[in-house]
Amino acid sequence: MTATTRTRGPVLAVAPTIKKQANRIASGILLAGLALVLLENLIKAPGQFVSVVLLGITIGAIYALVALGYTLVYGIIELINFAHGDVFMWGSMVSATVAAHWMGLDGSQAWYVTVPLVAVVLFAAMAFCGAMNVTIERFAYRPLRNAPKLAPLITAVGMSFILQDLALAIYSPREQSADGIFPTNVLFDIGGIPYRAKSLLVVLITIPVLAALVYLVRSTRQGKAMRAVAQDNDAARMMGIDVDRTIGFTFLLAGALAGAGGMLFVMFQTSTRYDLGFQLGLFAFTAAVLGGIGNLTGAAIGAMSIGLIQAFNEGLQYHVPGSNWTQSVIFAILILVLVFRPQGILGEPESDRA
Amino acid sequence: MTAVAADAWYRVPWPVRRVVVPAIAVALIVLYPKYVADLPTQFPEMSTAVAMCVFIVMALGLNVVVGYAGLLDLGYVAFYAAGAYIAGWFATLQFAPHVVQLWPVTVPSTLPGVHVNVWILMLLVGAAFAALLGIIIGLPTLRLRGDYLAIVTLGFGEIIPQAVNNGDNWFGHNVTNGPNGLTPIDQLGFGTTLHNTFSFLPANYRQEFDVNNYYYWTGLFLIAITLFCCIRLRDSRLGRAWVAIREDEIAAAAMGIPLMRTKTLAYAIGAFFGGMAGCFFAIYKSSTFPQDFTLNISIFVLCMVILGGMGNVWGVMLGGAVLAYLNYQGLNSIGKTFNDTFGTSVSVPTYSFGIFGAVIVIMMLVRPQGLIPSKRRRAEFAAAEEGLDVGRAVMEE
Numbered sequence: 095m096t097a098t099t100r101t102r103g104p105v106l107a108v109a110p111t112i113k114k115q116a117n118r119i120a121s122g123i124l125l126a127g128l129a130l131v132l133l134e135n136l137i138k139a140p141g142q143f144v145s146v147v148l149l150g151i152t153i154g155a156i157y158a159l160v161a162l163g164y165t166l167v168y169g170i171i172e173l174i175n176f177a178h179g180d181v182f183m184w185g186s187m188v189s190a191t192v193a194a195h196w197m198g199l200d201g202s203q204a205w206y207v208t209v210p211l212v213a214v215v216l217f218a219a220m221a222f223c224g225a226m227n228v229t230i231e232r233f234a235y236r237p238l239r240n241a242p243k244l245a246p247l248i249t250a251v252g253m254s255f256i257l258q259d260l261a262l263a264i265y266s267p268r269e270q271s272a273d274g275i276f277p278t279n280v281l282f283d284i285g286g287i288p289y290r291a292k293s294l295l296v297v298l299i300t301i302p303v304l305a306a307l308v309y310l311v312r313s314t315r316q317g318k319a320m321r322a323v324a325q326d327n328d329a330a331r332m333m334g335i336d337v338d339r340t341i342g343f344t345f346l347l348a349g350a351l352a353g354a355g356g357m358l359f360v361m362f363q364t365s366t367r368y369d370l371g372f373q374l375g376l377f378a379f380t381a382a383v384l385g386g387i388g389n390l391t392g393a394a395i396g397a398m399s400i401g402l403i404q405a406f407n408e409g410l411q412y413h414v415p416g417s418n419w420t421q422s423v424i425f426a427i428l429i430l431v432l433v434f435r436p437q438g439i440l441g442e443p444e445s446d447r448a
Numbered sequence: 449m450t451a452v453a454a455d456a457w458y459r460v461p462w463p464v465r466r467v468v469v470p471a472i473a474v475a476l477i478v479l480y481p482k483y484v485a486d487l488p489t490q491f492p493e494m495s496t497a498v499a500m501c502v503f504i505v506m507a508l509g510l511n512v513v514v515g516y517a518g519l520l521d522l523g524y525v526a527f528y529a530a531g532a533y534i535a536g537w538f539a540t541l542q543f544a545p546h547v548v549q550l551w552p553v554t555v556p557s558t559l560p561g562v563h564v565n566v567w568i569l570m571l572l573v574g575a576a577f578a579a580l581l582g583i584i585i586g587l588p589t590l591r592l593r594g595d596y597l598a599i600v601t602l603g604f605g606e607i608i609p610q611a612v613n614n615g616d617n618w619f620g621h622n623v624t625n626g627p628n629g630l631t632p633i634d635q636l637g638f639g640t641t642l643h644n645t646f647s648f649l650p651a652n653y654r655q656e657f658d659v660n661n662y663y664y665w666t667g668l669f670l671i672a673i674t675l676f677c678c679i680r681l682r683d684s685r686l687g688r689a690w691v692a693i694r695e696d697e698i699a700a701a702a703m704g705i706p707l708m709r710t711k712t713l714a715y716a717i718g719a720f721f722g723g724m725a726g727c728f729f730a731i732y733k734s735s736t737f738p739q740d741f742t743l744n745i746s747i748f749v750l751c752m753v754i755l756g757g758m759g760n761v762w763g764v765m766l767g768g769a770v771l772a773y774l775n776y777q778g779l780n781s782i783g784k785t786f787n788d789t790f791g792t793s794v795s796v797p798t799y800s801f802g803i804f805g806a807v808i809v810i811m812m813l814v815r816p817q818g819l820i821p822s823k824r825r826r827a828e829f830a831a832a833e834e835g836l837d838v839g840r841a842v843m844e845e
Contacts (some may be wrong), residue, residue, distance in 0.1 A: 383599065
C-alpha cells in the first residue's frame with residue numbers, strides 16, 4: 095500500500111504539467127485547423143468571406159445583448175436563467191406588435207417619422223422585458239433564494255415553458271412579422287452580396303447600449319452595489335446594501351438588454367416566433383460561458399465569437415459542416431471550452447467552478 | 449398534512465404495512481388490464497400505461513444521477529436515444545441486404561437486415577451501449593461541477609439528436625436514416641418454442657389481440673428490475689458514496705472516495721436504465737425518429753424526479769406516473785372536461801409544456817422538496833428553513 099503511494103507521488107506531481115501541455119497542443123491544433131479553413135475560404139471567395147464576417151458581427155451584436163443578461167444574473171445569484179431567452183422572445187414579439195400593428199410602421203414613412211418611432215419601440219421593448227424579468231424574479235426566484243441551488247434552476251425552466259406558451263396562446267404559432275421597418279437600402283456591395291443599412295443599425299444601436307451598461311456597472315453607486323452583492327451576499331447586506339433591491343435591479347437591467355436584443359432581432363430578421371427564444375438563449379448562454387461567465391467584456395467577446403462561428407458555419411462554402419450542424423458546432427465549442435478552459439476566454443481561474 | 453398522514457401510516461401494524469398493503473397494491477397494478485375496461489375513461493388506457501412504465505424507468509434512472517449523486521443532467525434524452533437507436537439498428541431492415549440473425553424470436557429466418565434477439569437487445573445491448581455513452585460523455589465532463597455540468601450535458605443532449613437527424617449522410621453513409629427514422633422494429637415475444645411449451649407466453653406480442661397488455665406487463669417487469677437495482681444501490685457502499693459526494697465533494701474526497709470513478713458510475717448506471725427504457729419504447733412503437741429526442745424530454749424526465757421528490761424511489765415513480773399520464777392522456781381528458789363545462793374550445797394539449805411549467809413553478813414555490821421527499825432531503829429543507837446545520841438536522845430526523 096505504502097509502496098504504491100510512494101511510486102505514485104512523483105507521477106502525480108508531473109501529471110498536471112503534461113496535461114497542461116497536452117491541452118495546449120490539442121487546442122493549438124484545433125485553432126490551426128480552424129484558421130486553415132478560414133484562410134481557404136478567404137482566398138477562394140473573398141467577397142463572400144467578408145460579407146459573412148459582417149453578418150456574423152450583426153448576429154453577434156444581438157447575441158451580446160442577450161448574453162449580457164445571462165452573465166449579469168449568473169454573476170449576482172449564480173442562476174442560469176433559462177427563462178431569459180424567452181424574455182428576449184417576448185421583446186421581439188412586443189416590438190413587432192408595437193411597430194407593425196400599433197404604429198403601422200412599414201418602411202414607407204419618412205426618416206424623421208421612423209427614427210423617433212423606432213426609438214419609442216426600443217424603449218417599449220426594454221421597459222416591457224425589464225418589468226417582465228423583475229416580476230419573474232420577484233415571484234418565482236426570490237422565494238427560493240435560500241433553497242438548494244437546483245430549485246431556482248428548475249423554476250427557471252418552468253418559467254421558460256410558461257413564457258413560451260403564453261406567447262403561443264396570444265400570438266398563435268404563426269410567425270409575427272415586422273417588415274421593412276429598418277431601412278434596407280444597400281450601403282455597399284461585396285462580391286455581389288449587399289450590406290444593408292439595417293445591419294449597420296443593429297451594431298450602431300448595440301454599441302451605446304453596451305457602453306452605457308459598462309458605465310453603469312463600473313462607475314455608478316448602483317453598479318458598485320451590484321458588484322458587492324455578486325461578491326458576497328451577506329457582507330453586502332452588512333454594509334447596508336439592500337440586497338433584494340440590487341438583485342431586482344440586475345434583473346431589470348438584464349430584461350431591458352434582452353428587450354433591446356429582441357427589438358433588434360425582429361427588425362433585422364423581420365419576423366419572430368414564439369419558440370425561438372429557448373434556442374437563441376442557449377446560444378447566448380454559450381457565448382457568456384465562452385467569454386467567462388460573470389465577465390461583461392467577456393460576454394460581448396464571446397457573443398461576437400459565437401455570431402461569427404454561426405455565420406462561418408452557415409455562410410462559407412468550403413469545409414464547413416453547414417447549417418444542419420450549427421447547433422452541434424456551437425454546443426461542441428461550449429463543451430470544449432468548459433472542459434479545457436472552464437473559466438472562459440477572459441474569466442479568472444476559480445477553483446470552485448472547475 | 450403529510451406529517452400527519454405519515455404518522456398515521458406508521459401506526460399501522462407492520463404486517464399490514466409491509467405485507468398486506470404492498471401485496472394488494474402490486475395485485476391491483478399487475479391486474480390493471482383486466483379491469484381497466486370497467487373504469488371511467490379518465491383512467492389511463494393501456495397505451496398510456498405502457499408510456500407511463502417507460503417514463504417511470506427513465507425517471508428512476510435519472511434519479512440515480514440527480515437524486516443520489518447530485519449531478520444535474522439536462523441531456524438524459526441522449527441515453528434514451530442511444531437505446532432506441534440500438535433497437536433501430538439491430539432489429540430492423542436498416543442494414544439490408546446483409547442478413548445477420550442472432551437468436552431472433554419474432555422474425556422469419558429469411559428476413560434481411562440485422563436481427564438480434566430483442567430481449568438481449570433491450571436488457572443488455574441497448575442499456576450497455578447507453579451506459580458506455582454515459583461513460584464517454586462523463587469522463588471528460590464530470591470534473592465540472594453543478595451548473596457547468598448541467599450545461600455540458602445539455603450540450604450533449606442537443607448535439608446527439610441533431611447528429612442523429614443528420615445521420616442519413618455521415619460522410620456519405622446512411623447510418624440513422626435521418627428524419628425518416630427507422631421502422632419497423634422487431635416486436636417482443638417469446639418465440640414459438642416457448643409458446644408451445646407455455647401457452648400463456650405469446651410467440652409475438654404484435655400478433656396477440658391485447659398486445660398493449662403484454663407490453664404493459666413487460667414494462668412492469670422493467671420497472672421491477674430498475675426499482676430493485678435502485679433500492680439495492682441506494683443502500684450499498686456505492687450509494688452512500690454518492691450521497692457523500694452530493695453533500696460535500698471535498699469532504700467525500702478526503703474520506704477516500706474516488707470522485708471520478710464514483711460519479712462516472714452514477715452516470716453509467718443512470719444511462720443504463722435510460723437506454724433500456726429507450727429501447728423498450730422504440731420496440732413498442734416499432735419506430736424511432738430523431739424528433740422523439742428533444743431537450744423537452746430531458747426536462748420532462750427531470751421534472752418527474754423533482755416533482756416526485758429527488759432521491760426517493762417511490763416519489764420518483766409517482767412523479768413519473770403522474771406526469772406521463774398527464775402528457776399522454778390526462779391533459780386531453782382534462783381539456784375535454786374543461787371545454788364541455790365552460791363551452792370553450794381550448795386545445796389544452798397544445799399548451800402542455802406551459803402547464804407543466806406552471807406545475808413546476810408552483811411545486812417549487814409551495815413544496816420544493818417534492819411530493820414524497822426522502823428523509824434526508826426533508827431534513828435538509830427543514831434545516832435550510834430554520835437556518836440549522838444540515839448534518840444535525842439529518843441526525844435528528
